[in-house]
Amino acid sequence: MIKNGRIVKSLAGFYYVEADGLVYQTRARGNFRKKGMKPVVGDFVSFSAEENSEGYVLEMESRKNQLIRPAIANIDQAVVVMSTVSPNFSLNLLDRFLAFLENKSIKPLIYISKLDLLDDLQEMTTFKENYKKIGYEIFFDTDSLVKALKGKVTVFMGQTGVGKTTLLNKIAPEMDLETGETSEKLGRGRHTTRHVEFFHVAEGLIADTPGFSSLDYEIDNLPDLNNAFPEIAQMSHGCKFRECTHTHEPECDVKVAVENQEILQSRYDNYLQLLSEINKTRETYAKKRKKQV
Incomplete structure (x- = not known):
């Protein structure tokens, strides 16, 4: 049959x-x-x-999309878990996750853990307001996050030690994930995921993904990087040059938007860092090809 x-x-x-x-x-x-x-x-x-x-x-x-590590296909959305401390909150790492997901056509959801360890929530509140303006959904509590999982295929990702496994065990006890002990010396946790499996939660499917501190990027060109930052992609339509890098070109609407605080300076800086890494990779590849000729 x-x-x-x-x-x-x-x-x-x-x-x-x-x-x-x-x-x-x-x-x-x-x-x-x-x-x-x-x-x-x-x-x-x-x-x-x-x-x-x-x-x-x-x-x-x-497949409509796929993650290589771990191997999962046809994903609707991904919850990026970021902690306030231990490891410290990093806009650079968050933007790398977001660019990675945008490039994969996977909707990002941002969950902030360890809020109870902060004396003042002002920085996190400001961050939430800024990223909501870009179009991202940010969650400070599990109840609202669970509602966003309904009817969707969702993966969870985040740097080791952010409390991702603890979060998953709270919203889906049936997963019964073993929480890795946090190493004070290394400042990161031991992740114990051994296989890939979907679980039925909130009328949807969720999967855990191994914790990691770096991403294997597939963004290797300017157009893809430009589109991985939605607010930069939107503003770039007004740039004089079609493939404007938003660095040195005249009449660049993106640079004007940064100056007018319509685009966050931190987002622009992180875009420039990723652009620099793409250019270095290209230069290295070109040198290797030259040696082989």
Whole structure:
């Protein structure tokens, strides 16, 4: 019998496919390997479901997006967990997460943890107001966050030590995630996620992602970087040059917007830093090619 469903768990070479309210254990056909393809959690697939025997994934539908680490596909939104302290709140790291997600066409949601450790919330309140103007949703409490998960496929990501696992255990106790001990010496936590799995929460699906302190970027060109900052992309339509870098060019509406405080100085600075990293990567690649010739 051939059925259609979505992979909700991947473990030890097995793919667990949910269809019609049931979960079937399957393996992938060998022809996927020959084509250089591999099913991942979140994939919509057709599969064989024979009674009392192991099923096989037969075909995969095209993906609207995908994360490489961990391997998850067809994601609607991602909750970026940022802590106020230990590790300290970083606009630079947050903007890197946001640019990464914008480039993947994944809607970002921002959750701030450890607010109870602050004596004064003014800085966080100002941050929330500024980023809401850009169009981002920021959450200070779990109740409002859970409402935003309804009917969506959501992944959670964040730097190690921000309390992401604690948050997930609070809103989805059934995940029963082991909280890594925080190393005072290293200033980061030990993440213990061993496999990728979706859980049904708030009439949607959520997945944990391993904690990490850096991102593997796929943004390697100016247009993609420009579009990864929505407010910069919007203002850039008024720039004189089509591929304005917003650095040295005359009649640049983005630079004017920064001067008029219509674009946050910190966002512009972080855009420039990412642009610089793209340019350095290009220069390194060009030097290597020159040596090979």
